[in-house]
Amino acid sequence: MANTRKGVTQVESTTRKAFKYRLYPTKAQGRALDTTLLLCQRLYNGCLEERRGAYKKAGKSVSVYDQMKALPEVKDGVPEYKGVNAQVLQNVVRRVDRAFQGFFSRVKAGKTPGYPRFKPRDRYDSFTYPQPSQNSVSGDGKHVYLPKIGNVRIKLHRPFAGKLKTLAVKREGREWYVVLSCEVPRAEPLPETSSGVGIDVGTTWFYVTSDGEFCKNHRFFQASSKKLRVAQRALSRKPKGRSNRRRKAKERVAKLYRKTARQRLQLHHEEAKKLVSQHGLICHEDLNVKGMAQGKLGKQIHDVGWGQFFQILSSKAEEAGRRVLAVDPRFTSQRCRVCGHTEKGNRASQANFRCLSCGHSENADVNAAKNILAQGLRFVAQRTSLEDACHEKPRPLGLG
Known part of the structure; x- marks a missing residue:
């Protein structure tokens, strides 16, 4: 979010916000x-097949501009595409190009590349207007205009602000949503x-602070597990195929998962906002959440969602x-915050x-949170100047 020119860092005055x-x-x-x-899903798969076929048969790469130039021919060959906004189709082609750019960058970085895959109908759930009109939302806030579709009723539960940059339409189950990406002044x-x-996260409590505050772990997934179990069993009994009964059973399962994810997301936003409004420095453990989730407590760790919360x-x-x-995070739960003695x-x-050395007694999570804060403060003291807020990872410190 900053531009550097001639050694001077210029912070941008605007940012993007989605509604x-x-x-x-x-x-x-x-x-x-x-x-x-x-x-759009068929066009995505067609563009992907064209790129794969051209490289396999002739060792030739097809550019995003070549595929965009061919869109009028696609409309002539398949008249149904004339009912889709031209910019929406262009955005589909750009999605394919971004998938390949990500593939090449991962290959270059030596990571697991993951070649772009075809999208089934159930996994292609959105399309985008990259240059929407600034008057897309009606003055009374009751309708949004989607080219080639019309004025669709919208629930504007909160006002949006800024310059409208993109407009995406997303399907979640049988529900439709619109995502307005706006350019707004930086707060x-x-x-x-x-x-x-300092905050010590866990599965018993969502987090415990160095000030002695305990945030409840609501266990949203566990709370809905009974309903999920019933819905998933009902789905498993339906014969495989595209029957309406199986589709409805599948939608019931997906709806329960979406509700759990939304509850978790709302909690994360609320708690993050509270911490940020009260404290200038927030320290937490640099956890390998993905690796930890593969262990015995994987279900509980996925339920609490540390990675999303930290982000x-x-x-x-x-x-x-x-x-x-x-x-x-090493030894923060085993180190005495008073004398520094570290022992399991x-x-x-x-x-x-x-503490087996000095006898100091305290709640284990509060002691760990105070160790986390102390470690963060030592790192800050070593810095000659404070930079803008960022997600920093200081080098590991000693046991003392």
């Missing part, structure tokens, strides 16, 4: 949306504060001018910490 709203199309508009999405940083906090926390901190530090036996139980 998501529910759509309520009529039956005719719903059919038009389904048709548009189906044609003013929050007033400076010297308050710092949201970092984003809100950057916007507010706060600082987030991800510190080395210090952790008397899941909730209790008692």
Whole structure:
């Protein structure tokens, strides 16, 4: 978000913000949306097949511009595409190009490349207007204009602001949503504060702070597990195929998963906002969440969603001018914050910490959170100047 020229860093005055709203199309508009999405999915797979075939047969690469030039021929050959906005079709071609650019960059970086794959109907769920009109949303906020589809009723539960840059239509189950990506002025940083906090995340509590605050782990997935189990069993009994009964059973399962994900996302936003508004420095453990989720506690770790929470926390901190530090997690739960003695036996139980050297006794999670904060403060003290808020990962420190 910053441009560097001649050694001077210039912070951009604007940023992008997305606003998501529910759509309520009529039956005719719903059919038009389904048709548009189906044609975009077929075009995506067709462009992908063209690129793969050209390279396999002739060792030739097809560029994004070559495929865009061929779109008029596609419309002539398949008249149904004339009912889809031209810019929407161009965006589909660009999606294919971005998939290949990501593939090449991963190959160059030595990562697992993951060659672009064909998209089945169930996994292609959105299309985008890259240059929408600034008047796409009606003045009364009740309709949004989608070219080639019409004025669709919208639930504008909160106002959007800024210059409209892109408009994406997304299908979630049988529900339709519109995502408005707007260019808005960068928010003013929050007033400076010297308050710092360390947070120790877990599965018993969502997090525990160095100030002694305990945030409840709501276990959204576990709370809905009974309904999910019933819905998934009902789905497994349906014969495989494209029957309406199987489709409805599949939608019920997906709807339960979406509700759980939304509940978790709302909690993460609320807690991140609270931490950022109260503290200028927030320290947490630099956890390998993906690796930890493959162990015995994988289901609980997926349920609590640390990775998403850390990402949201970092984003809100950057916007507010706060600082987030991800510190080395080793021995934070075994080290005494008073004398620094580190031993596995210090952790008397899941909730209790008692130092075998000095006898200091405290809640184990609070002790760990204070160690995390102390480690972050040591790192900050070593820096000659404070930079803008960022998700930093200081080098591992010693046991002391």
